[in-house]
Amino acid sequence: MLTRRRFLGYSAAGFLAATAGCRPANLKWFSDLQEEPANTRLSLTDKTRLAELKNRFLGYPVNMNTPPEAFFAWRHQLFEAGIDRFAYNNVGNPFQPSPIPYNTHDFERETILRFGELFAFSPGNIWGFLSHSGTDSNMHGMYMGRTLLKGRTGETPKAYFTKESHYSIQILADLLGLERIMVDTLPDSGMDPDDLGQKLADNPNHPALVVATTGTTFKGGIDWLDPIQKALQGYPSYLHLDAALFGGYLPHTTYAGEVLHASETNPTIGRYDSIAVSCHKFFGFPSPAGLFITTESNFNEFNELYSQIHSPEYIGHVPGTITCSRDGVKPAEFYFFSSPSAWAKQTEDAQAVLQNADYLIGEMQSHFADLLPQRANALSNTVYFKKPDDWIVEKYSLATMQLEIDGMKEHYAHVVVMPHADRKVLTEFLTDLDRTG
Template structure:
């Protein structure tokens, strides 16, 4: 009962069976109207939020409605029975297991399609659709921790910057890893010289490095090749947190930032990558892509098998999480189609163009706010915190930041696909009035 894209329409009878034999249907009850009445205040609140979504500027969420074709795809999946009874993507989507009510075929093909986009060797990528970007980061860090411990007999130290996503702090604590916080350059990217010094101070420990491709607040990009140049000659694992930027960079002139295989000598530039589905893509539920090479996964699996008895599901699952959502991989499969990739390219161009427009206008008319953008690759503009009224009206994220030897409150705008130039003009006008 693996629900593949080729045979899922054959399950339409299952949906009919569920509708006919449900306890509600058998009891002759129609509680739906009552349910709507109970939740009507909440529905009104949701409608208001939907109308206001164009003014949400502070967080990396694409609030555009997905295209109509996505909802038609959802209907097809629903008609086939998906999400009407208990499917479960437990286990490795690349291996046959005993529990066959899953969407592993969709998931496997989804990972292979995105693996090509991120420059993994063809048919030599492993991964799955996770619950979130944090879940993807967890798997990258866990695989790195496991492999380095196995290779050296010593737990690694984990290296990241203060500008990295806060999930890295949480995960390093969960996995009992000693942290080494690396300094940053002025733009928020990892200071490669400081990394070198801190690696030299910890030569007895393998290095698990988390590089950020698009830091949370400033939108800086850590230099993958710069980091790797300082790791030569030692045991290391390099994981990329590319939550937002990983969605759109492949559709820009900066696509090489995320290539897993180096063009010159075909060597790997990093070991694993995490990308969020609900940020740039606009998938309407938290989810994440996690990808690594087949070679890395097979080495990890050999160690993972020592702590996992495969008898129950007839395979070593490869994932920390056991039961996994079957609906999300089948739905997100839609975003890997040729038409969707074309739309994503258009969205990426619009985002970066509008971010450039916002930055230029602020430099021209609101220079006192000291607006900054880390470069043409980033959709983020950060500046001195405006009034609380504007922060609330536009749902701006605010953080304290050290700048010119002073701690100052800053806000930022993340120009996502739902943010139009008209909205930015209104925002600029409000800023000029404060």
């Protein structure tokens, strides 16, 4: 038996030697590392080269700028305080006491409250948490909507969204056992409220779980909230807003109204029930995470129904989240991005993103009209166009899809103008396009 005394007496090498007979033969970490041929080892030179080329990453919605030094100083302060030195776990509801003292619920709670107020949720009526990703936030929104609507009506809702929404919505609808109703889109790729109204009328016996997208994945389209809400009048419904990318920058622009929870005409009425925003897209947070924000009143009603599904005795309260253990480090780190100074930088980045998107679509329409460049709306940082030569797709990591436009199927690519995509990079991209002419 390996006693505590014997364990403490082993050095690392001695412990490995003592337990060598218990290890599978294929786990030869140290010997393999020493014997590995130099030309097959992980090349730091290649990694350095990739880091140098990161500003050319134009095809996907990720901010490749390195966070400011103040962020890493904040990380260091957290580390000095013990966070990330051993297991931190944000299990359960961050607005309730946790049985696990090693958590960062205070940072998580404050972050949600700050962003909730930024999105114009009523103070005192905000609930949420930091999720594993934007998809995780969407899952919680759709699950909450399904639970509430079934609890209110006794019927399982049907899920309404468009083909332009993120592919995860299709997966989540399947995971949650929801019948999918595909709503037509307008020429700008946003949800057609008239078609939504017709399909709601075709399914009068089921409540509606509507997933609206502010910034569709490929075209950057917007499912405009106010016409959707008008179509939903008279129907039991829950409206979840997937604002993974646009929800990061729109609050800092003159277009903030498209993601605000409060109605301009009646601030006491919410324009949606919950919102998902990705932390690793616009903000430049260096690992996947997501914000999920809803009202406290929605949460309390949901939690009452949720408490009937399982026993919360183990953690002392109904958690309100699908996942049990949650990362306790990321909420403390992402708290940095909710400070006034961080918001000032986000405002600067948001303005640059839209100005550079203006520049790119203007230049492409002037000089590369044959590629049929399009931008769905003035709020979008996405420009899509007929797919250029493969070497350009590879150089700039462009995402490509086959689209049907005006009855014609053609392969398209897009550029998502993120904070790192400055005029220098965009001009290089335009110059490369010109070389293909």
